[in-house]
Amino acid sequence: MWNFTYVIPSFMTLLVLLAYYCALPRIPIRMNRTFIKILVMETIVMFSDIVSSGMDSAYTEYPLVLVNIANIVYFVSFYSRGYLFYSFTATMVKVFDNNNAWIKQLTKIPLYISCLMAFTSGYTRWIFYIGEDGYHNGPFYNILYFCFYYYIFVSLTIFVLRFKRLRNNRERLSILSYNIILLAGIIVRMMFPRYLLMDTFCLLAIIIIYLSFENPDFYLDDRNGIFNGNALREYLDENKGLDNYTLMAFALRNYKEIREVYGINQMNHGCDMIARFLIGNFDKYLCFNYRSGRFFIIGDRKMDYDMIYEKLEDRFSRSWVDDSAELYLSAAYVVTEPEVSSIDSDTIINGVIETLDKASSVESSDIFYVTRNLLSERKKEIEVKRNLEYAIEHDQVEVFLQPIISSSTGKIVGAEALARLRNKNGKLIPPDEFIKVAESNGRINDLGKQVFAKTCKFIKEHDLAGNGISWVNVNLSPIQFMNPNLAECYSEVVKELNIDPAQIHIEITEAAMVDDVQLKEQIERMSEHGFKFVLDDYGSGYSNLAMLKKCPFICIKLDMSLVWDYCKAPDEILPTMIQAFKHMNFEVTSEGIEDENMAKLMEDIGCEYLQGFYYSEPVSMSVFASRYLENIV
Numbered sequence: 220m221w222n223f224t225y226v227i228p229s230f231m232t233l234l235v236l237l238a239y240y241c242a243l244p245r246i247p248i249r250m251n252r253t254f255i256k257i258l259v260m261e262t263i264v265m266f267s268d269i270v271s272s273g274m275d276s277a278y279t280e281y282p283l284v285l286v287n288i289a290n291i292v293y294f295v296s297f298y299s300r301g302y303l304f305y306s307f308t309a310t311m312v313k314v315f316d317n318n319n320a321w322i323k324q325l326t327k328i329p330l331y332i333s334c335l336m337a338f339t340s341g342y343t344r345w346i347f348y349i350g351e352d353g354y355h356n357g358p359f360y361n362i363l364y365f366c367f368y369y370y371i372f373v374s375l376t377i378f379v380l381r382f383k384r385l386r387n388n389r390e391r392l393s394i395l396s397y398n399i400i401l402l403a404g405i406i407v408r409m410m411f412p413r414y415l416l417m418d419t420f421c422l423l424a425i426i427i428i429y430l431s432f433e434n435p436d437f438y439l440d441d442r443n444g445i446f447n448g449n450a451l452r453e454y455l456d457e458n459k460g461l462d463n464y465t466l467m468a469f470a471l472r473n474y475k476e477i478r479e480v481y482g483i484n485q486m487n488h489g490c491d492m493i494a495r496f497l498i499g500n501f502d503k504y505l506c507f508n509y510r511s512g513r514f515f516i517i518g519d520r521k522m523d524y525d526m527i528y529e530k531l532e533d534r535f536s537r538s539w540v541d542d543s544a545e546l547y548l549s550a551a552y553v554v555t556e557p558e559v560s561s562i563d564s565d566t567i568i569n570g571v572i573e574t575l576d577k578a579s580s581v582e583s584s585d586i587f588y589v590t591r592n593l594l595s596e597r598k599k600e601i602e603v604k605r606n607l608e609y610a611i612e613h614d615q616v617e618v619f620l621q622p623i624i625s626s627s628t629g630k631i632v633g634a635e636a637l638a639r640l641r642n643k644n645g646k647l648i649p650p651d652e653f654i655k656v657a658e659s660n661g662r663i664n665d666l667g668k669q670v671f672a673k674t675c676k677f678i679k680e681h682d683l684a685g686n687g688i689s690w691v692n693v694n695l696s697p698i699q700f701m702n703p704n705l706a707e708c709y710s711e712v713v714k715e716l717n718i719d720p721a722q723i724h725i726e727i728t729e730a731a732m733v734d735d736v737q738l739k740e741q742i743e744r745m746s747e748h749g750f751k752f753v754l755d756d757y758g759s760g761y762s763n764l765a766m767l768k769k770c771p772f773i774c775i776k777l778d779m780s781l782v783w784d785y786c787k788a789p790d791e792i793l794p795t796m797i798q799a800f801k802h803m804n805f806e807v808t809s810e811g812i813e814d815e816n817m818a819k820l821m822e823d824i825g826c827e828y829l830q831g832f833y834y835s836e837p838v839s840m841s842v843f844a845s846r847y848l849e850n851i852v
Contacts, residue, residue: 267296515571634843721749
C-alpha cells in the first residue's frame, strides 16, 4: 500500500544527524533551540509515518485504538513540523523578538485548529478514519496540505519583508532554498501520496539549515572546542535588553609582546590550555575565546565573578605547561553591569575590550567595571562613525559658512567654511564629536577634501567679490597637514573649477606647529600653488612669536578663550601682543564675539576682523547665499 523505499534511509540519516548535533556544545539561543525541535519533530514524523503506514497496511493485526493513536501522532507531528520550519525562518529574520510575541501566537492558530481536528478524528473522522476495509482519508484531510502551504507562504512573506535583516547573501539564499525544497516536498506528496517521499525533502531542508546556520565550525574554536566570537555576538544580540546575564572577561597582559617571546605556536597552545581550564572548571557558565588572548565568561545575574576571579588568579600564579609549551602569564579582568545588556553586542564587546586594554596597562590586578554610561558613550561614538562613513561615501558632508566682519566698516569681508554632519534623523552632530572620530579612523583627509571641494564650488557659483567678500577660510587639521600630497590634491580641485586660489585661506591650528620644519615645508609647497594661510586658535596651544616669524601667515585668529578672558578683565597683555603681530605684518581676527561690547573692545585694541554669534551663527550655504549674496554666476 505504501512505499518505504525512501523514508527508511532518510530516517537513518536523520538519527545520525540528531545524535551528532546533540553531542555538540550549543549556545542557548532561539535559533539552536528551534533547530533541535525541528530535528526531534522530524524524527517523530518519520518514525510515526513508518509505523502508522505499516499499521494502516495491516490494520487487522492491531487494536483499533492503537492504529488511531499512531495516525494521530503522525498528523499532529506533521502539522507541528510545518510550524517549526516557519518558526526557524521567523527566528532568522527576527520576527519573534520581545515586541512581536503576539505574532507568534497569531501564527499558531492554524496549527492549533489542525491538531485539534487530528486529535478528535477517532470520533469525528474529519482527517482520517479506520473503516472495515482499512484506512481512509476524512473530508478535511486536505487541511494537511493547507497547513503546510500556509506556513511556507508565511515564511516566504516574512523573508521578503525582512530581507535586509539577514546579514549576507548566504543566509538569504539558504532560507529561500530550504523553503523551496519544502514546497517541492509537499507538491510531490500530493502527486504521489503512497510514496513516503516528503520526509526526504524535509531531510534535505534540515541539512541546508545545518550547513548554513548550525555548523559547529561557525561557533566553536576547532582547536579546543570553546565557543568563539561569533557565538558571543549571537548570544549578546538575542539577550539584548533582557538584563538576564552577567559578563566577565579577562585578557592576557602584554599579549603581543609575550607572543613574540614565546612564539605563535606556544601562545596558541597556551590559549588552548586556558580554554580547556575554563571548560573544565566553569561548566555551568558559557565560555568564549575572543582572539588575541581575550576570554569571556557569561552567567546569570547571580554569577559569582569573585569566585571566578580567585580561581583564575590562583591558576595564573602557576605556569601553564603541556607537552609543547611552558608559559608564565598574567591577566587583567573586567566585569559588566547587568544593565549593559540593553546595548548592542558590538558596543558591549568593543567597550569590554577597551576596558581590558586599560586594565592591562596598569600594575593592579583588581577587577575593572564596564558601566552603562561608558558603553553609551561608546555606542554614541560608533553611531557617529557610521554617520561619518555614510556621509563621506555618499558625498553628504555639509558645509556651513560663518561670516567674518571688518571691524572698521561693520560689513562682511570673508567667511569661514565649517564641516557639518547629520545623523540618520537629520539632526546635526556636534563638530567636536565627528572631527575626533574622523581623525582617529583616518577619514579626516576625505572629510577635509570634500569640504574643500564644496567650498571651491560655492565660490565658483557665486559672485563673492561683487558682494564685498574677498576670501573664504577652510580649516585644515594637523593630520591633514601631514599629507605630502596635500598641495597637489587641493591645487587640482582649484584648477578644475578655474578659481583663484587666493580666494581660499587655509586655516591651521596651533597643534600643527609642533614640528616647525614640516610646517614650513608644507606651507611653502602650498604657497607655490597660490594658497594663503591663517593661524587658527592662537593662544590655546604651542605657538610662539619665533615660530610665527618662520611661516608666511597673513592673519592670526585669536582663540575665543583669549578673547573672553580679555573682555571679562582687560589688561595690557593682549593689546601688546596684537601690536607685536601688526609690527610683524599679521592681520588679526578675533573669534567668539557675542555682543556689541566685545566687538568694541576688540576693535579698540587693533583687531581688523571679528567673528562670532553676535554677527551670525554658522549657516548652510543656501542660507548664507540668500542672506549675504545678491548675484549667482
